[in-house]
Amino acid sequence: MTKTAPVLETRDLTIKFGGHVAVDAVSCAFHAGSLTTIIGPNGAGKTTLFNLISGQLQATSGQVILSGEDLAGLSAEARSDRGLGRAFQLTNLFPNLSALENVRLAVAARHKIGHIFWQRAASRTDLTELAHDYLSRVNLAHKATMMVGNLPHGDQRKLEVALLMALEPKVFMFDEPTAGMSVDEVPVILDLIANLKQQTDKVILLVEHKMDIVRSLSDRIIVLHNGQMVADGEPAEIIASSVVQEAYLGTSAPSDAEVEA
Structure with missing residues (x-):
């Protein structure tokens, strides 16, 4: 034990x-x-x-x-x-933002940057690099610029895992x-x-x-x-x-x- x-x-x-x-x-x-x-x-x-x-x-x-x-x-x-990180039910996706922008916001939240617009997050190259890394881990790097609302269901679920990982629970x-x-x-x-x-x-x-x-x-x-x-x-x-x-x-x-x- x-x-x-x-x-x-x-x-x-x-x-x-x-x-x-x-x-x-x-x-x-x-x-x-x-x-x-x-x-x-x-x-x-x-x-x-x-x-x-x-x-x-x-x-x-x-x-x-x-x-x-x-x-x-x-x-x-x-x-x-x-x-406490809950996949698929706690995580919210922003359908009108790209996959990269969604993960970048999760990274910003994890690093306690505060409530910022995605445009401000985009200016942080360190956040962008981390977001790209999480997308690569879920095999979505090639869809980083796609709007989430246009992603197939399976890709949206993979993206939710990337968001959860970005929060480092x-x-x-x-x-x-x-x-x-x-x-x-x-x-x-x-x-x-x-x-x-x-x-x-x-x-x-x-x-x-x-x-x-x-x-x-x-x-x-x-x-x-x-x-x-x-x-x-x-x-x-x-x-x-x-x-x-x-x-x-x-x-x-x-x-x-x-x-x-």
Whole structure:
């Protein structure tokens, strides 16, 4: 067991909608250098848990702790400022600006330059160089000058990853990162996430239903059911569990079958 303090913790995290408990006293700790995938059937509470951590929803009770700080009551934006990065839902694209201009603004925000117009950011060659670097990492350097509104869906999702990387968060949160992408585009996102794993000071959280992706990327799997955490362990242990196979993967041996998201 690691002796280092976790980067992120949830403590009895709970949210109720009327009489329905969508997330029920979930407690877990996430350490630097790890990628944890959260799986479970439809309605299990996976995305709701993400929303509670990132601040899209405020908990009925319980805590979210980031680097020792209780984030209770903080907005999604404030949590982002403290190092929680949520891909595809927290990130906003500016469709009337180019891909380069979008990333350059994210770089400016990360370096606390303040609220500036994109024209002022354009005068900073250091910001532009960093923005080009992030675009290269997501294979969009050749589309740097294209308006975001004209980019295909898959390229917009890759751009969102570039924006998230530019913010340099402590925690990367990916909610079904390959959803809606073509077969050809999926490997780019998976390679990006795999490369992020090499940054041993980061935590990566993933909600995913494609088991081939879960197996290839995960250091740890958490299983939710009816808002409760019912399993937590190494991938081989979790996937081999008869209870998990029957409830989430079907009755056959692990394959590329998908957990219903």
